[in-house]
Amino acid sequence: MLSGTAIRRRLQGATLIELLIASSLSLLIMGLLWYQMQAGQKFYLRVRAQGDIQRGALQAVRWIARDVIHGNAGNLNSFTTPVIGMSFASPEDSAGATTYADTGAIEWRSTVIYYIDDATKNFYRVQRDYPGGKQDYPEPIGVSLTPAAVAGNLSMKPRLVAEHIIDLTVERFPKNIMLNMKARQEALGFGISVRTRLEMKN
Amino acid sequence: MDVREMWLGSQMSVKILEMISNRVKRRGFNLLEVVIACFIFSVTTLAFLGVWGMQVRAVEKSRHSMVATFIAEGLIAEARSLGYERTVLGLEVFDGETEPYLQVETEIRGPDGTWNTSTVKYHAQRFIQEEDVTPAPYDDKVRSVLVTVTWEDSSKVGEIKLETLVAGVF
Numbered sequence: 343m344l345s346g347t348a349i350r351r352r353l354q355g356a357t358l359i360e361l362l363i364a365s366s367l368s369l370l371i372m373g374l375l376w377y378q379m380q381a382g383q384k385f386y387l388r389v390r391a392q393g394d395i396q397r398g399a400l401q402a403v404r405w406i407a408r409d410v411i412h413g414n415a416g417n418l419n420s421f422t423t424p425v426i427g428m429s430f431a432s433p434e435d436s437a438g439a440t441t442y443a444d445t446g447a448i449e450w451r452s453t454v455i456y457y458i459d460d461a462t463k464n465f466y467r468v469q470r471d472y473p474g475g476k477q478d479y480p481e482p483i484g485v486s487l488t489p490a491a492v493a494g495n496l497s498m499k500p501r502l503v504a505e506h507i508i509d510l511t512v513e514r515f516p517k518n519i520m521l522n523m524k525a526r527q528e529a530l531g532f533g534i535s536v537r538t539r540l541e542m543k544n
Numbered sequence: 545m546d547v548r549e550m551w552l553g554s555q556m557s558v559k560i561l562e563m564i565s566n567r568v569k570r571r572g573f574n575l576l577e578v579v580i581a582c583f584i585f586s587v588t589t590l591a592f593l594g595v596w597g598m599q600v601r602a603v604e605k606s607r608h609s610m611v612a613t614f615i616a617e618g619l620i621a622e623a624r625s626l627g628y629e630r631t632v633l634g635l636e637v638f639d640g641e642t643e644p645y646l647q648v649e650t651e652i653r654g655p656d657g658t659w660n661t662s663t664v665k666y667h668a669q670r671f672i673q674e675e676d677v678t679p680a681p682y683d684d685k686v687r688s689v690l691v692t693v694t695w696e697d698s699s700k701v702g703e704i705k706l707e708t709l710v711a712g713v714f
Contacts, residue, residue, distance in 0.1 A: 346633070356572060356574075361576070361692070363575060363579075364575070364578040364582075365577070367582040368582070371582060371585060371586060371589065374586075374589065375589060378593060381596075382596070385596070385599070385600075389603050393607070393610070396607065396610070396648075397610075400611065400614050404614070404618055405616030407618070429655065466678050530652070532650075533650070533652075533659065534648060534649070534650050535648070535649040535651070536647070536648055537643075537646070537647040537648075537649070538646040538647070539643070539645075540647065
């Protein structure tokens, strides 16, 4: 049987100290959860952006590989002025047409240029058809690679290939090239370098 | 009212008071209960935090398999563009003599501002063979193309395989 005092004590509820301690603990846990949720959100955004950078770099490599395989190994060159890039002769014109001479030899139809826009770090592709339509030799190195000529070619309709590309180097070998491409986003603290050997059949 | 009625009345009021006190008792928690609940909640929350580590590893693995799939798709597409007649039967290894087919170096900036790098090497090979096509009325010739891409980083090795068919129409 309960006495009157005991019943009164039960009816009193929690004390101020108890309430303070309980609410402090609740706040602490909520703060911890909030911090973790924020960290999770940042992690998700960073992973997504990293995936975009990686996909862009790989996409750029695939574009180059697709062009280079038909390109002319002797004609290929990389340059650093006025922008970082590479160029080579292609048997395809900008409409994708390829022709062969009566002798069966390849007819060269265009110069393909890949370059990095220094200001935006966007990676572009430009294809410049030969003025005469086609010729039976690839344009010699240097003809389209003077800084002025490259700058002139870059004013043609460039196609955006990838973003955040900061460097492109090419090592030449007789029938293939070693391509090094570097993408980086400083704000994100993430970068990726891709290195691969690409075959050149012509 | 006699003594017996008074006694019964007092017993009833005591019963009512006990019922009220029981209801009041069920309404709230005392400090110990709150602390224990908080402790259990914290332990559960902290256990869930361990999932982040698993996520980081899963993301890394998916990044590797994404690159490997990218490579394999390129080699499959090349074989398909060559078609039945121009594909070469047998095993084709795409690695160089000393280097892998593709090497990816990832840089992540640490809290101190330095860039930490990790390298993953991808090896690729393609195996093409004739396939028997049945039933008999069909005389199409078919070759199967199997591309295998393996990768290795500092601690783990992974592999993906993609397969397709190229048909010759005669």
